Amino acid sequence: MKILVLTGSPRKGGNSSTLADNFIKGAKEAGHHIERFDAAFKNVHPCIACNKCGMNGPCVFKDDFEFVRQHIVDADVVVFATPMYYFGFSAQLKAVIDRFYALNGQIHRPKKAVLLMTYADTSSHEAQPITLHYQTLINYLGWEDAGQVIAPGVWPVGAVEHTSYPAKAYELGKNIG
Numbered sequence: 001m002k003i004l005v006l007t008g009s010p011r012k013g014g015n016s017s018t019l020a021d022n023f024i025k026g027a028k029e030a031g032h033h034i035e036r037f038d039a040a041f042k043n044v045h046p047c048i049a050c051n052k053c054g055m056n057g058p059c060v061f062k063d064d065f066e067f068v069r070q071h072i073v074d075a076d077v078v079v080f081a082t083p084m085y086y087f088g089f090s091a092q093l094k095a096v097i098d099r100f101y102a103l104n105g106q107i108h109r110p111k112k113a114v115l116l117m118t119y120a121d122t123s124s125h126e127a128q129p130i131t132l133h134y135q136t137l138i139n140y141l142g143w144e145d146a147g148q149v150i151a152p153g154v155w156p157v158g159a160v161e162h163t164s165y166p167a168k169a170y171e172l173g174k175n176i177g
């Protein structure tokens with residue numbers, strides 16, 4: 001399968017990136033083809049609602065989103081890997097999601113999706129805004145949830161490596177299909 005991994009953290013080697021790395025390792029071992037887009041290290045202009053794309057056409061911005069445009073339409077699985085920022089996706093990842101607008105007509109078709117998310121607090125209640133956003137987004141797009149790894153209680157870079165969550169992300173990647 002073709003898998004597009006979208007990450008949202010600006011921290012190199014950070015917690016959500018580690019989950020993405022592990023997911024990718026498992027998925028590659030299972031023979032899947034991976035494309036990865038680290039949004040925080042790319043130039044993706046936020047959508048300006050000019051509507052020139054008509055929700056199904058070229059965007060006025062010719063920036064790094066072209067990579068996502070190239071790979072998301074044919075992707076069988078789209079992975080969202082993000083830190084929690086004030087109970088939501090990181091702005092870097094959200095900017096990519098908002099740019100889906102120009103592709104809406106082409107990505108509104110069956111796909112699988114995965115959520116990898118890390119946060120510092122330990123209350124599962126606080127993860128709900130992101131999991132609800134994710135589920136509502138994929139329902140709208142007609143995508144099916146293929147699994148989630150939600151890692152609470154991890155703040156500094158490297159914290160997630162002392163937990164079982166990287167192994168869970170690896171297993172999810174290995175068994176995706």
Ligand SMILES: Cc1cc2nc3c(=O)[nH]c(=O)nc-3n(C[C@H](O)[C@H](O)[C@H](O)COP(=O)(O)O)c2cc1C
Pocket residue numbers: 009010011013014015016017082083084085086087088118119120121122126154155156157
């Ligand atoms: C701008 C910012 C906002 C954050 N907001 C939250 C939050 O609302 N709840 C929380 O538990 N942790 C919050 N955190 C902590 C991160 O979610 C946590 O450190 C996460 O593991 C970072 O993932 P990363 O290493 O992939 O960047 C925030 C961190 C930053 C820098």
